[in-house]
Amino acid sequence: MTAVRPYYAADSASARHYDLITAADRSIDGDIDIYAGLAPAGGSILELGAGTGRVAIPLAERGFAVTGLDIAAPMLAQAEAKRALLPADIAARLRFLRGDLRSLALGQRFDAIIVTFYTLAHLQPSVAWKQAFAGMARHLAPGGVIALHLPDPEKMGGLAPRPDVPVMRRLVEDGSYLTLFVAAQAMNARTGRFNLTLDYVSHAPDGRELKRSRELYSLFHGDPAPYAAQAGLRSRGDAIAIGDTGSIVCFEAAKA
Ligand SMILES: C[S@@+](CC[C@H](N)C(=O)[O-])C[C@H]1O[C@@H](n2cnc3c(N)ncnc32)[C@H](O)[C@@H]1O
Numbered sequence: 001m002t003a004v005r006p007y008y009a010a011d012s013a014s015a016r017h018y019d020l021i022t023a024a025d026r027s028i029d030g031d032i033d034i035y036a037g038l039a040p041a042g043g044s045i046l047e048l049g050a051g052t053g054r055v056a057i058p059l060a061e062r063g064f065a066v067t068g069l070d071i072a073a074p075m076l077a078q079a080e081a082k083r084a085l086l087p088a089d090i091a092a093r094l095r096f097l098r099g100d101l102r103s104l105a106l107g108q109r110f111d112a113i114i115v116t117f118y119t120l121a122h123l124q125p126s127v128a129w130k131q132a133f134a135g136m137a138r139h140l141a142p143g144g145v146i147a148l149h150l151p152d153p154e155k156m157g158g159l160a161p162r163p164d165v166p167v168m169r170r171l172v173e174d175g176s177y178l179t180l181f182v183a184a185q186a187m188n189a190r191t192g193r194f195n196l197t198l199d200y201v202s203h204a205p206d207g208r209e210l211k212r213s214r215e216l217y218s219l220f221h222g223d224p225a226p227y228a229a230q231a232g233l234r235s236r237g238d239a240i241a242i243g244d245t246g247s248i249v250c251f252e253a254a255k256a
Contacts, residue, residue, distance in 0.1 A: 002214045004197065007122075008051075008072040013200030013213040015074035017178055018052050020170050027243030028117050031149060032058050034240060034248055035114045038145045039064055043111035046139060048101040048132070049119030053079035053094075057086070060094035067106065069099045102128050104135030113139060113146045118219055118246065121151050125192070125222030130230065137231035142256035145236060146228070151194075151219050151246040163199065176210060177203045183214060192221035224249055 008015045022028065032055055039045050042063050050056045050068025052075050060066045070076050079096045086094070097106075101115070102123070113136050120132060136146050168180040184197040195218050202211040225235065233251040240248040 005213060005215045007215055007217050008075055009215075010074050012074070012215055013178070013202075013211075014198070014215050014217070015072060015078075017170075017172070017200065018075065018078070019054065020172065020178065021168065021180070022054060022117070024168060024170070025243075027245050028149075029243060031055065031116060031242055031248070034242070035059060035112070035116065035147060036062050036064070038114070038147055038250070039110075039112040044108075044141075046106070046110040046113045048104075048113065048115045048136075049117075049122075050079060050096060051075040051117075051119075053082050053096065055114065055116050056094060056096070057082055060086075060090050063093070065093045066095075067108075067110070068094070068096045069101065069104075069106075070096070071098065071100050073098065101135065102131040104132075104139055106139060109139055109141040109144070111141050111144050113144070115146070115148045117149055118151045120148055120224070121219040121222070124220050125227070129222060129224070129227045133224075133227040133231035133233070137233055137253065140233075140253040142253055144253050146233060146251045147248050148224055148250075149242065149246055149248045150222075150224065152221070155245045172202070175205055177205070179203065194219045194221065224251075 005012045035055060036059060044065045045059055047056045047068045050070045053068060056066045056068035076096050076098055083091050083094055163181050163183045166179045166181055170178050172178050179201045181199040183199050186195045198215050198217055200213045204210055228251040233253060236250040236252040242248055
């Protein structure tokens, strides 16, 4: 049986090729502009699950002071490598930290907290969401905003599993080719868990298979509103539709 790696794990293709794959993903089109509109000019933003810095870095380039927290070392290593190449004034506004969004203790409050591209949905609603919302509320400045990009897994069924038909093929920097296949998908209506089993296959330019990795991508479907209310946050505006499969929902802390 093929071993299945967790997503974003050390030595996973999902972490190594994250930027290449997300660059082709229409479900996050325009998201950075939305997050940039949530904090005052030059304000502070905390991104939970900042990954490779796809969002945190452009926000720092736009003048925000950004803290990006992530649990996965291989994702943070890429973010740090990109930070090291930034002009000094931008790099000084940006820091990446390793940590778990369920146990936030940064000793600081932020004008906005963003949880982008389905990050919260990687965790099962219930205890984990309760801990996440309590932590976000503790780290939000008076009048501050939380934005969560959440998926609607029921709309994600369009990827009919065809292990023989690639859903994506890209040229990698090292000259190899990365091909992505959906090996299986399953939605559990009882738990709200959507599982995608993905095969990442690397080929040499002459077609020789170099490497293959089977990885499990899981998302949970949940309603954030009760968790936000329990943490003392109130709803802010309507959900913002983004891509075909998700939306950004916002909550806010009371003003001082
Ligand atoms: C889909 S990626 C999003 C990366 C980045 N925010 C973006 O929009 O491109 C999800 C990220 O959440 C991180 N993550 C998952 N569970 C986490 C947790 N409990 N605490 C912190 N980060 C977590 C993963 O390591 C991964 O980098």
